[in-house]
Amino acid sequence: MEIRVKSGEKLSVKQSLFYGFQSVLACNLFLGPIVLIGIFQMNVQQSAAFIGMTFLACGIATLIQSGFFLKMQVIQGVSFAALGAIVAVVMGGGWQTLVGAVIVSSIFIILLGALRIFSKFVRIFIPGLIAGTVIIVVGISLIPVTFSSVVNLPGNANVNFFLAGITFVLLLIFMRLGHMKNRFAKILSIGGIIYAIVIGTVIASFFGQVNLEPVKEAAWFALPKVLPYGAPKFDIASIIVFCVIMIVVMIESVGTWFTLTELSGEKVDEKRMDRGVVGEGIGVLIGSFFGGLPITSYASNTGVLVLTKVFSRYAAFGAGVIAVVMAFCPKLLYLIAVVPSSVIWGVYGIVAISVFMSGITSIKKYPSTERNNLIVGISVMMTIGVGLLPAAMVGAMPGVLSYFFQAPIAIGSITAIILNLVLRARPEDQAPEPEKVTEVQPEEVVQAAV
Template sequence: MENETRRIVGSGEKLNIWQSLFYGFQSVLACNLFLGPIVIIGIMKMDISSAAALISMTFLACGIATVIQSGFFLKFQVIQGMSFATIGAIIAIATQANFATFAGALIVASIVLMLIGWSKIFSKIVKNFIPELVAGTVILIIGLSLMPITFNSLIAIPGNPGVNFLEAGVTFAAMIVFMRLAHLPNKIGRVSMVGAVIYAIAIGTFVASLFGHVDLSPVASAPWFAVPQLFPFGAPQFELNSSLIMSFILLIVMVESIGTWFSIAEMSGEKLESDRIDKGVVGEAVGCLIGSFFGGLPVTSYASNSGVIAVTKVFSRYAAIGGGIIAVVMALCPKLMFLIAVVPSSVVWGIYGVICIMIMMSGLMSIRNYSLTERNILVIGTTVLTTIGATVLPPPLVQSMPPLLSYLFSSSICVGALTAIIMNLILPAKAADRALVTNS
């Protein structure tokens, strides 16, 4: 019989410095923290200096937020990265006003979110409106919503699509091989388990270099050290409408984060208590607030890291602290940041493919504990339907919606999460719907 009993390293278990940095490094690699700011840069058509500043400051904000969240508040292995649900709001505020107004809106929204966490309102909302069936469904649609992004991004990468898919496919296959080798009850299994992500990225990058897709010149020209600048886009400007919009968007983003937290709790076998949820909300708010001082973008707990730790089974928060420190050092040392940036996008998306599967299957494992009654099937099925629907909506249609709806429908994860919550409320649950299935 196949050995599936690898030891789970709990969130409170300490790692030594090198273990923390190693696991944290592969999480930073897999989470692709460059992606969010690169999307903003492309849409805003920023010049090179502004683009470099935005990427660097986003890494700084993500690193600080990760250390704060995993070290002092939520105390889970979470990597904080820019939330894609906020892109619509960022673009709207920055184009209609400027980045200084966006910074002011983010400051106000962070404080509002912080007060909600301190007042312990959010955990009560979760307890009453997000039972485990809904949480599992949210985890499922997080993985599901990331899958089209993987394929669309591979298609959009410059160059020969066939070569791009080949590089991604080799990386994907290497990742699967190392994951399976990790089950061997010997040294090969142990080595494969701890570094499957890094090994797969290394193989994928080597294959990409054979096609000339690895360019080390930015590393050579990048400086070794850069001093972060306080409010790099000017003193924050405060405007009521933009502040209200960002406050609403950050609440929506918390739905994404809650799904990630539930995913980690489900996989690790730990409890996500009300007190921990409220502390996590405060931690995310503090991370956004501090990041806003340095020109960083709003952060959320990245679902892609759940896929990484589903492979390694290392849930220790000290790995996330190591990842946060690496992100901060990279922000302060552009040469190191560009060294990671040379990993081709096709390789990253190859890793993402496996991560999407692991997240989605984690949600399915949670859902299978419930009886598939007609009511539960409707909750799950409608959520999946609206999530897929949101991913295929034409951008002009989304942009033509009222601002708040436009921001909401720009994130299929938010649409799906809200659908699950609403369906759970409007379809009363009977005793049969709450019954748990005994899996033999």
């Protein structure tokens, strides 16, 4: 794949902010908090504060990872694998209990990285085929979310689908323009996500889906509170659950990192992987003091990179700066919030497809044997199946199982890991030797991550 800007290449401040803003929009950092706002029925003031805290936590974590630890183009956002556990803990023990569990579990993750345990876990349990399967699982879980989210939007369903479809097509056009041999077309392709969102929002305004009143009324500046829910409470059961959840979240992140190595040709060796684990743990720990939630490296950003082909970590640093600034400026938060959800989901559809296809690409080097097909197929089946289970059935499961079965990505990933151990690999199941010897091959990266 053509790479326009490599990971280590510097960008100007304007370029960093431009590409970073594109990632902030496409990754839809609002989505996690908006889901929880709906579940807990927060009022306008609570919602604004909650979104601000989330952006601050995500921005800090992104700056830490892209600037100092993993040093790759990763955007940190609230993990959907943790949402079920978040709801269960808050309902049972309150926000203070959740914060206590997140603090302890983030320290646990930091120790796994600092003691170089996590990379050993990856070597044993997540070889190249499993890493690719995890990426596919992430993409598979994102695709139906796009459709179901548009279906469940308030208002006229036909209008919502029309706006999502228009934005989807606009982004496709900008992507294809990038293949033309002129500079103007390349500019349109690189900034395609922003342009599609802007045009989609303008079209949506004719259907009454853009309301600027909240932007006018919002304050320009607001200070986030430290420990907004009060002193944390430490409940052993909640802490154990979140330690397990954080491992699943890290597996989700590692899948994203492997996707980046596939796309960019970069290395993630033992030292870098453990450093990334430490960075993610520190980001979650700092964010928890501002009411932040478990955070992961967003797979949706890899979809953005497939479209822009700009892998510079300075773009992620720009995204982190933007997220932090927005946390201190409610007016900017509301300015992004006025973008209709139908428009965002139109973009998200392309992003989900890109993530899914990058997973397919990463496993193509492996032969289509019965064992390999079973691992990929069963993992995909479990991901889709768990997402279709009735809420009442999931809620009736024992506590820990209930947490996991509310997270299809976690179930799909765990299924792949277990099948890899149960169905022992034979020589004919391995990738051909020539694919594994060159220094920059992703398979070499995966096997060396120990």
